[in-house]
Amino acid sequence: MKQRILCAGFGGQGALLIGKLVVTAGMIEGKHVTWLPSYGPEMRGGTANVMAVISDKPVGSPIFTRIDTLVALNQPSLDKFLPQVVEGGMVLFNSDLCDKGASKNGICIVGIPLNKFGEQVGDIKASNMVALGALIELTGCVENKTVQDDLKHMLEKKNPTLLARNLEALEIGRKFVVESAQ
Amino acid sequence: MKQRILCAGFGGQGALLIGKLVVTAGMIEGKHVTWLPSYGPEMRGGTANVMAVISDKPVGSPIFTRIDTLVALNQPSLDKFLPQVVEGGMVLFNSDLCDKGASKNGICIVGIPLNKFGEQVGDIKASNMVALGALIELTGCVENKTVQDDLKHMLEKKNPTLLARNLEALEIGRKFVVESAQ
Amino acid sequence: MVTLTVDEHYCKGCGLCIVACPKEILQFARHLNEQGYHPVTCLDQEACTGCTLCYVTCPDGAITIVKDK
Amino acid sequence: MVTLTVDEHYCKGCGLCIVACPKEILQFARHLNEQGYHPVTCLDQEACTGCTLCYVTCPDGAITIVKDK
Amino acid sequence: MGEKILMKGNEAVAEAAIRAGCRHYFAYPITPQNELIEYMAKRMPQVGGTCLQAESEVAAINMVLGAAACGVRAMTSSSSPGISLKQEGISYIAACRLPAVIINVQRGGPGLGNIAPMQCDYFQATRGGGHGDYYTPVLAPSSVQEFADMAPEAFDLAEKYLTPVLIFADGLLGQMMEPVTFEDDYGPQSDKSGWSLGCRKGRKNNHIINSLFIDPYVLKEKTEELFKVYDTIVKNEIRYEYYNVDANPKILVVAFGTVARVVKTAIDELKDQGLEVGLVRPITLWPFPYKAVKEAAKKVEKVITVELNMGQMEQDVRLAVGDTCPTQVIGKAGGVVFTPMEVISMLKENLA
Amino acid sequence: MGEKILMKGNEAVAEAAIRAGCRHYFAYPITPQNELIEYMAKRMPQVGGTCLQAESEVAAINMVLGAAACGVRAMTSSSSPGISLKQEGISYIAACRLPAVIINVQRGGPGLGNIAPMQCDYFQATRGGGHGDYYTPVLAPSSVQEFADMAPEAFDLAEKYLTPVLIFADGLLGQMMEPVTFEDDYGPQSDKSGWSLGCRKGRKNNHIINSLFIDPYVLKEKTEELFKVYDTIVKNEIRYEYYNVDANPKILVVAFGTVARVVKTAIDELKDQGLEVGLVRPITLWPFPYKAVKEAAKKVEKVITVELNMGQMEQDVRLAVGDTCPTQVIGKAGGVVFTPMEVISMLKENLA
Amino acid sequence: MKILAKRPKGLTDARLTYCPGCLHGVAHRIIGEAMEELDIVEKTIGIAPVGCSVFAYNFFACDMIQVPHGRAPAVATGMRRAQPDCVVFTYQGDGDLAAIGTAETVHAANRNENISIFFINNAIYGMTGGQMAPTTLPNMRATTAPYGRDVADMGYPMRVCEMLATLETPYYIERVSLLSPKDILKAKKAVKKALKYNKEKKGFCLVEMVSTCPTNWGLDPLASIDWAKKNMLPVFPVGVFKDEAKRQEASK
Amino acid sequence: MKILAKRPKGLTDARLTYCPGCLHGVAHRIIGEAMEELDIVEKTIGIAPVGCSVFAYNFFACDMIQVPHGRAPAVATGMRRAQPDCVVFTYQGDGDLAAIGTAETVHAANRNENISIFFINNAIYGMTGGQMAPTTLPNMRATTAPYGRDVADMGYPMRVCEMLATLETPYYIERVSLLSPKDILKAKKAVKKALKYNKEKKGFCLVEMVSTCPTNWGLDPLASIDWAKKNMLPVFPVGVFKDEAKRQEASK
Ligand SMILES: Cc1ncc(C[n+]2csc(CCOP(=O)(O)OP(=O)(O)O)c2C)c(N)n1
Ligand SMILES: Cc1ncc(C[n+]2csc(CCOP(=O)(O)OP(=O)(O)O)c2C)c(N)n1
Ligand code: SF4
Ligand code: SF4
Ligand code: SF4
Numbered sequence A, B: 001m002k003q004r005i006l007c008a009g010f011g012g013q014g015a016l017l018i019g020k021l022v023v024t025a026g027m028i029e030g031k032h033v034t035w036l037p038s039y040g041p042e043m044r045g046g047t048a049n050v051m052a053v054i055s056d057k058p059v060g061s062p063i064f065t066r067i068d069t070l071v072a073l074n075q076p077s078l079d080k081f082l083p084q085v086v087e088g089g090m091v092l093f094n095s096d097l098c099d100k101g102a103s104k105n106g107i108c109i110v111g112i113p114l115n116k117f118g119e120q121v122g123d124i125k126a127s128n129m130v131a132l133g134a135l136i137e138l139t140g141c142v143e144n145k146t147v148q149d150d151l152k153h154m155l156e157k158k159n160p161t162l163l164a165r166n167l168e169a170l171e172i173g174r175k176f177v178v179e180s181a182q
Numbered sequence C, D: 001m002v003t004l005t006v007d008e009h010y011c012k013g014c015g016l017c018i019v020a021c022p023k024e025i026l027q028f029a030r031h032l033n034e035q036g037y038h039p040v041t042c043l044d045q046e047a048c049t050g051c052t053l054c055y056v057t058c059p060d061g062a063i064t065i066v067k068d069k
Numbered sequence E, F: 001m002g003e004k005i006l007m008k009g010n011e012a013v014a015e016a017a018i019r020a021g022c023r024h025y026f027a028y029p030i031t032p033q034n035e036l037i038e039y040m041a042k043r044m045p046q047v048g049g050t051c052l053q054a055e056s057e058v059a060a061i062n063m064v065l066g067a068a069a070c071g072v073r074a075m076t077s078s079s080s081p082g083i084s085l086k087q088e089g090i091s092y093i094a095a096c097r098l099p100a101v102i103i104n105v106q107r108g109g110p111g112l113g114n115i116a117p118m119q120c121d122y123f124q125a126t127r128g129g130g131h132g133d134y135y136t137p138v139l140a141p142s143s144v145q146e147f148a149d150m151a152p153e154a155f156d157l158a159e160k161y162l163t164p165v166l167i168f169a170d171g172l173l174g175q176m177m178e179p180v181t182f183e184d185d186y187g188p189q190s191d192k193s194g195w196s197l198g199c200r201k202g203r204k205n206n207h208i209i210n211s212l213f214i215d216p217y218v219l220k221e222k223t224e225e226l227f228k229v230y231d232t233i234v235k236n237e238i239r240y241e242y243y244n245v246d247a248n249p250k251i252l253v254v255a256f257g258t259v260a261r262v263v264k265t266a267i268d269e270l271k272d273q274g275l276e277v278g279l280v281r282p283i284t285l286w287p288f289p290y291k292a293v294k295e296a297a298k299k300v301e302k303v304i305t306v307e308l309n310m311g312q313m314e315q316d317v318r319l320a321v322g323d324t325c326p327t328q329v330i331g332k333a334g335g336v337v338f339t340p341m342e343v344i345s346m347l348k349e350n351l352a
Numbered sequence G, H: 001m002k003i004l005a006k007r008p009k010g011l012t013d014a015r016l017t018y019c020p021g022c023l024h025g026v027a028h029r030i031i032g033e034a035m036e037e038l039d040i041v042e043k044t045i046g047i048a049p050v051g052c053s054v055f056a057y058n059f060f061a062c063d064m065i066q067v068p069h070g071r072a073p074a075v076a077t078g079m080r081r082a083q084p085d086c087v088v089f090t091y092q093g094d095g096d097l098a099a100i101g102t103a104e105t106v107h108a109a110n111r112n113e114n115i116s117i118f119f120i121n122n123a124i125y126g127m128t129g130g131q132m133a134p135t136t137l138p139n140m141r142a143t144t145a146p147y148g149r150d151v152a153d154m155g156y157p158m159r160v161c162e163m164l165a166t167l168e169t170p171y172y173i174e175r176v177s178l179l180s181p182k183d184i185l186k187a188k189k190a191v192k193k194a195l196k197y198n199k200e201k202k203g204f205c206l207v208e209m210v211s212t213c214p215t216n217w218g219l220d221p222l223a224s225i226d227w228a229k230k231n232m233l234p235v236f237p238v239g240v241f242k243d244e245a246k247r248q249e250a251s252k
């Protein structure tokens, strides 16, 4: 098993964190993982993306040009990376910010209103957690519970409100995928 | 013909100038020449020496460890370089500053009271000119006249007094050698 | 009459001009420009005195002010 | 009585001490030391007041001044 | 051995250095090594150590010189242009026989270049970019764990041989997160009281550290001493990894660091396709594993050097291989990291 | 061609640079190159030029960068530690594609070393001691006349290829006096108005000089362009001298600069004794005359590199010779210049 | 029709790459205006540093060069001697000028090089992500001063104008602020004066501009300006530290 | 028997390598005396620069190191943080400190590093044979200013104490002279004060000593001192530029 996940969005949308939480869960589950951000000289917004790999075997290159699963938080990211998604791959995109949508043969594409859901749990910043929930459900690359436990471990004491919101967002994402699959 | 001349003394005694004037004359006479000072990090007196080569053929190494002619303006220089003088070589030393003198088989050694002669022409600084006159006479590596003309060329306008003194010193050195050879 | 234009190509929606305007006639537009910012627009061109304070504060050279004689 | 010694090993014959001495009792020696300098000597130990001015000016730490009680 | 933590290479090597007893770190910010200085800025005060942001890279390397001369484990880090500025200082540290660790998280060059991962400072690293006859051991990690492990290793080497040691990473290794574990204790530091400054306590003679030897014969002697040490390093400290070299490959690849990872993926995929390619991964770039490359080269038809530059290590590979078999270099400038696919297709061309 | 003048190498190269149209010289004092800056300080005001003593070598190389960007012939000089400090700047000049001349009057290293003549910055000079993928042409004189001639030559090369050019001398060449003659006029400078800054006069678009290429693909392209230029330099500009290579020697020596002179004397004396030794003297160290060495090596039993360091050029010689015949290096550290006698006896050992 | 205000000819058409509300843009604009008004765009060479303004070579309409971190004053020295009839300016951040470039700044000032230095003081390393600068305020946080700048260990904010003003030779040194329209108009005057002095070959001019870095300060543009007014100006008071023209006039 | 004056324990027995009458020797001796009197020879680390005093590692009896040209303050910074209980001093010439070492000097001062800098100002590069220093006087000749220092082109002599005194943090800055026995005694007091402050971990101290270079000035020792009195002291007036201890006392 090897999952090459690329998460991309505007700076501040939390694409990097999605990647980090998913590989952390992978690590906790004993898998081999790498996480590689694109890093720019500019501190000033722009786009940010991260390449995350979760694998049963040691990860050779942390860089890949063929994507198993793409999480696109905005239209430019979707446009840029969709061509790299492999056949049989999956795409999750923020339908609130991608008016044009996307289509490609042989690929499972899911649009999800991340901004709306984010606002729904009380903070648009939580929309990346929605995406994370969806990503996990969609790929099954790590257990939902691992991510939940990890979040609890990190936030239980420090910020229980945030924890609750994140767990809720996670669940919304998961449910959305489950339901849209039906 | 190849003459490897080493001139050495305390800083300020003018050893380097002896070498420079003799190779300049060599150059004027169409010979191949090199002039290489020992250079130290210290601006502070100490000893100074120069390796001068005058040759019919292009000069390979400007550095040599076998000396044809040594001009030693003080005892340490004499002590240091005498062993390097080749058989059939010549040594000219300042008998005013070399109490111990020198001796070595197969070598022509001439002691000459440079300080005294220098004072005699009115400036102890001119004693290197005395040595130069002696050196030329001793080795015949360049013509006396070439050196005289060169000095005239340099000093005639700028400093006729100095020129006169230098020419006088040169002549004293030459004569000394001629006479001591007799 | 004074005409004030904000070039959306340049505007980054920093809002500095809004605060600088003594007439309080500048406001963010609803839409996003191609950089992803809400550009500024002038709500009331007639009220604009042409004092240029908005231009002076704008870090992105987005503002042009012209006076018709 | 004050005894002043100039260590010839160190002295470079710069002459600064000679000028510094208010008693004018320091002078160059005739001979050269192993560095090739004329070292300084004291012409008149008895006249030395032990004021240490010579020591203070000496750049080469060549001077020692001792007082016998 | 502690638990696994997900960390950036820049942070992991900093943490490992601290656990190896480094309490004196001096550096100047530069991308893509900033997480290193920032991590140090946070952690050093917690362990009573010094993290000082110097006024420049030149100052930083000289602060390291000063601290190292006092017998403490001292370290600096930078990226390519900053490392260029440190060359005079590194030459002095080598000449003074002081142990110190220098990390280069390479970026694109020459000039300001860019901040993409590259290996284009190979020559500078392996052939003493500073003046004079000297070398520095160069350790080239290819994973975050290895990057971290090299901190204690570099300090040990530095102290064993009294030499600056370079850890030679790149932006990718610095920025990438991987799980990493640390030892709680990396073993003791060597006793430096025999030569270090300032801890005199009862010692009679004063210690002097110096690299000026005006007399050419003395400098000659000192340099020969230094090169005896280098001989020992060459004898004892060469490190490399063989990968699939036993599988009777037709082609041998030589690659290090980030690139070696990519090549490994390519080799695995080719193996699945029934094609065998071997890899020698130099872990020490100086001393270079000439013999290991030579031995492996004897059994193959061709040796290909793959590196993220226009061809630098390939000189060492050619020096190793000689006329044993043909060699080739696949280099790439600008920081466009090879993809496994790319390497696979290039290797296939050669296997055809 | 003017009359013969007896001059130090440091002075002769300065005079030649001025006659070649150099009017902008920036440097910082250091032995054994001080006569160069001092000569410039005297002469530049006489010809309406600038000789500026910079606050440091780092500043000096950046002043050169600025002047060169304005299209004038700009030069700096230093000695080993100072050249180390210039590495960042040289890398920038190479990346910005600016013509400039840098003189290294080498001394002993590493560290402060000493001021004796050495060749121990060979690696730094030939393999871009700064960061990134770049080279600089390196001219190595072996007499005062050649040292002087290389100033106009270096400027011409620099302008032809838009690259910094290094003149690689040593303390002996700098300090030695030999007769030297100068051309009155070294030919015209190239037209730089197409890219230089500040002489805009009517030009519409502004000129930009830059070495930052954030996009890896752009930096890749720029670097490949640079290396195309290097390919041309390698094709057109390799210079070397054969000495006694036609005499069917058993042994071939490779040596450059000061050392080559000594070797020539040794070869002459051996010839008198009926023993034949050949010499290849690389005049450009980069690009290195690999083919010339290889060709000459084919006819001999052994190739011996003689250099004033612990063995640096010998790598290039081995790269050239491959397994054609055995190679050996005779190096010497500290600045103890080989004597002809010494070389003769070493060669005799090998001839026995 | 009369143009009251318009992007100046001293700037190119390129969109600036600075963060929203970053005052680097204001500094650029007033320099661009001054060049236009003095009609020197065609005879000016600008030097971009390493820092957020590294891309300034794309923004100014004059000839431009990008140079090593901190070395702009040395590069400018080489330029103004190669092209004495040009106006040469450097544009430098506080890290570039007051840390790694200290020696080059001090000595260019001391040689009274006929150049203008525009020094943007935002008390932080913007480009590299918020590390401490020589001008970072006491107790202010930066990524390399995560517990706040400890003056005892890391020094007090460096006041470059005050320091350089002790030198005998520099011609004109002023600190201005970019924190209000009024301040900006004053800053513009200072910038123009500097370039004018350079055009007249008077010598070394330095204009320090108290600026902001909303991104690395973690504040929105407006808040960053308020913060700067409250915290930066007391440590970096605006004022003329040296103006030889004024002095010479007064002494007449 | 009472010893009134004797080569101090802070110096080794080695003969100094300076030229006859060079005041580097005086500076050495008073530092040696101060170390002896403060009983810190065993806990002091001295840093030799590149310059005529490069060999200082052979002359001081404390632990010594020789470091790259101009970088002594950075090396000292590393040392004092590695050995906080030691006294660390640098010994630097005007080229070393005020040219190539400008940035290191300014920033060590600004960080208030607990080190002493002894700065020997002889207005020339001694070691390398008489090139111009940042402190070379107007119109004074040097091998790189063969027509005399042209202030318009090469700048005015840099006054380091005056410049550093504008910084907030440094603890103690004084300029003294070595040009007469009286001056030397005062200089000795300053040196001792600096080392004492360091012993007490007060912070950055710098003592500039107006000195001579008979060899490169082309004057005999006595004449060089007279020349310095006449020409150097007016440009480099002696005095205390900063003394936090005094200030704190006064403000009590
Ligand atoms: C030699 C060198 N060292 C370090 C860097 C990394 N670097 C780039 S910009 C910068 C500091 C930028 O800060 P500042 O000068 O204040 O400009 P700002 O971005 O705040 O405008 C640094 C350290 C570099 N490019 N080169
Ligand atoms: C990097 C470097 N640049 C230059 C030199 C050459 N150098 C040695 S000493 C010196 C200047 C000495 O002058 P100063 O500091 O005034 O000391 P002084 O000899 O006058 O006491 C220079 C330029 C060097 N050794 N290293
Ligand atoms: S010109 Fe003045 S009144 Fe008009 S919008 Fe701008 S700030 Fe407001
Ligand atoms: S100041 Fe300029 S960039 Fe900012 S909102 Fe106003 S017009 Fe837009
Ligand atoms: S101690 Fe005083 S009186 Fe005695 S010799 Fe010295 S200076 Fe003269």
Ligand code: SF4
Pocket (backbone or CB within 6 Å): D006, D010, D011, D012, D013, D014, D015, D016, D017, D018, D039, D040, D057, D058, D059, D060, D061, D062, D063, H021
């Ligand atoms: S001052 Fe010292 S060195 Fe000079 S002459 Fe007197 S004793 Fe000798």
Ligand code: SF4
Pocket (backbone or CB within 6 Å): A043, A044, G017, G018, G019, G022, G023, G024, G052, G122, G126, G127, G212, G213, G214, G215, G216
């Ligand atoms: S990081 Fe700071 S200084 Fe740089 S552009 Fe953004 S706000 Fe401006």
Ligand code: SF4
Pocket (backbone or CB within 6 Å): B043, B044, H017, H018, H019, H022, H023, H024, H052, H122, H126, H127, H212, H213, H214, H215, H216
């Ligand atoms: S050269 Fe000058 S400073 Fe150096 S030792 Fe001699 S007199 Fe003193």
Ligand SMILES: [Mg+2]
Pocket (backbone or CB within 6 Å): G093, G094, G095, G120, G121, G122, G123, G124, G125, G126, G133
């Ligand atoms: Mg800044």
Ligand SMILES: [Mg+2]
Pocket (backbone or CB within 6 Å): H093, H094, H095, H120, H121, H122, H123, H124, H125, H126, H133
């Ligand atoms: Mg000096």
